[in-house]
Amino acid sequence: MALVKTWWRRVRPYVLSGPVYWTARLFGLTLRVQEDGPGLTLTNDPVQGRILAGWHGCTFIPAQMYRNKGYWTIISTSRDGEMQNRIFSRLGFRIIRGSTGRGGVRAAVESIRVLRKGATMAFTPDGPRGPSQIVQPGVILMAQKSGAAIVPVGVAARRAWIIPTWDRYLVPKPFSRCLMIYAEPMFVPADADAAGLEAARLQLQEAIAAVQLETERRVLE
Numbered sequence: 676m677a678l679v680k681t682w683w684r685r686v687r688p689y690v691l692s693g694p695v696y697w698t699a700r701l702f703g704l705t706l707r708v709q710e711d712g713p714g715l716t717l718t719n720d721p722v723q724g725r726i727l728a729g730w731h732g733c734t735f736i737p738a739q740m741y742r743n744k745g746y747w748t749i750i751s752t753s754r755d756g757e758m759q760n761r762i763f764s765r766l767g768f769r770i771i772r773g774s775t776g777r778g779g780v781r782a783a784v785e786s787i788r789v790l791r792k793g794a795t796m797a798f799t800p801d802g803p804r805g806p807s808q809i810v811q812p813g814v815i816l817m818a819q820k821s822g823a824a825i826v827p828v829g830v831a832a833r834r835a836w837i838i839p840t841w842d843r844y845l846v847p848k849p850f851s852r853c854l855m856i857y858a859e860p861m862f863v864p865a866d867a868d869a870a871g872l873e874a875a876r877l878q879l880q881e882a883i884a885a886v887q888l889e890t891e892r893r894v895l896e
Contacts, residue, residue, distance in 0.1 A: 687754065687758065691758060692758045692761035692762050692765075695758070695762055696761075696762045696765050696766070699735065699738070699739070699762070700739075702735075702846070702847070702849055703735075703738075703739035703742075705849040705850045705851075706736065706739065706832075706847055706849075706850070706851060706853050707850070707851070707852050707853065708736060708739070708740055708853040708854070708855065709852075709853070709854050709855070710740070710854075710855045710856075710857070711854070711855070711856050711857070712855075712856040712857035712858055712886070713857065713858065713859050714826040714827070714828075714857030714858050714859055714860050715857040717824060717826055717857070717860050718795065718826070718857065723793060723823070723824060724789075724790035724791060724792070724793050724794055724795070724796075724821055724822065724823035724824070725790075725795055725796070725823055725824045725825070725826055725860065726790070726796045726798050726814060726817065726818060726823050726824070726825045726826065727741075727746075727795065727796065727797045727798065727826050727828050727857075728798050728799075728800050728810075728814060728825050728826065728827055728828060728879065728883060729799065729827070729828035729829065729830055729883060729887070730799065730801055730807070730808055730830075730842065730883060730887060731799040731801050731802035731803070731805070731807065731842040731844075732807065732840070732842035732843045732844045732845055733829075733830035733831075733845050733887070734797075734799060734830075734844075735844070735845060735846055735847065736830050736832065736845075736847060736853050736855065737797060737828070737830060737855065738763065738766055738768075739766075740855065741766075741768070741797055742766045742767050743766070743767030744767065744795070745767065745769060745795075746768055746769065746794075746795045746796065746797050747768070747769045747770075747771060747786070747789055747794050747795065747796045747797070748763060748768050748769075748770060748771070748796065748797045748798065749770075749771045749772075749773055749782050749786060749796075749798065750763060750770055750771070750772055750803075751772070751773070751803040752772050752773060753803075756772070756803065760772065768797070769789075771785045771786055771789075773785075779813065783813060783816060783817055786817050786821075787817055787820045787821045790817065790818075790821035790822075790823040791821050791822065791823075796817075796823075798814055798817075800813070800814040800879065800880075800883075801842070802842070804841070805841050805842065807841060807842045807843065808880075808883075808884065809880065810876050810877075810879050810880040810883070812872065812873075812876055814879070815863055815872050815875050815876050815879065816872070818862070818863040818875075819863040819864070819865060819867060819872065819875075820865075822862075822865065824860035824861070824862055825860065825861050825862070825863070825879055826857050826858065826860050827857075827858040827859075827861070827879065827882040827883040827885075827886050828855060828856070828857055828858070828883070828886065829854075829855065829856045829858070829883070829886035829887040829888070829889060829890030829891070830845070830853075830854075830855050830887070830890060831845075831853065831854050831887070831890040831891040831893075831894040832845065832847035832848070832851045832852070832853045832854075832894065833851050833852040833853070833894050833895060834847065834848040834851040834852075835847045835848055835851060836848065852894065853894065854890050854893055854894040855890070856886050856889060856890045856893070857886075858882055858883075858885070858886040859882075861875070861878060861879065861882065863875045
């Protein structure tokens with residue numbers, strides 16, 4: 676039995692990534708998604724690098740909306756990350772592999788490089804392992820070193836399933852009305868010291884929480 680479990684963990688990303696991708700695409704085609712907010716215009720800026728930052732449990736809808744736009748994202752090097760890598764690659768994302776546990780420094784350096792060139796990065800600052808809705812410092816460092824704007828993003832659906840995972844993953848029900856709100860961009864000063872970086876981390880955490888609540892309220896109107 677142990678050998679079977681080991682084998683399944685090894686092959687699972689390759690076996691399940693296809694069915695999960697096609698299920699997500701079929702669901703995504705039925706959704707009615709509206710985008711709004713003061714930070715929305717920055718997503719179309721061809722020069723300014725930006726980090727679109729939202730909670731880990733709310734990635735289903737952005738994954739559909741950002742499909743085939745050439746946006747970058749960071750995916751962990753774990754086995755679960757390998758399945759996400761295969762799915763997001765098929766969705767047209769450009770992938771940097773790494774996480775806070777493994778490959779983090781390399782991933783941060785590569786992210787800073789592409790952001791300096793004006794790239795858009797979709798990022799979950801409370802991932803890949805949590806705690807849920809607690810911003811980790813990596814995104815603040817990336818913004819400081821690259822000069823990129825951070826755009827807090829709220830994501831909600833009128834009707835959805837909440838999967839009982841650590842991040843309470845949101846899967847919108849087919850044909851649901853969905854909303855994404857882009858808050859005012861924030862910048863991290865290049866000369867910020869440790870206290871300044873911590874203040875920026877808390878500011879971002881509060882901004883994402885606030886825009887998420889606003890999005891959840893408005894999608895029900």
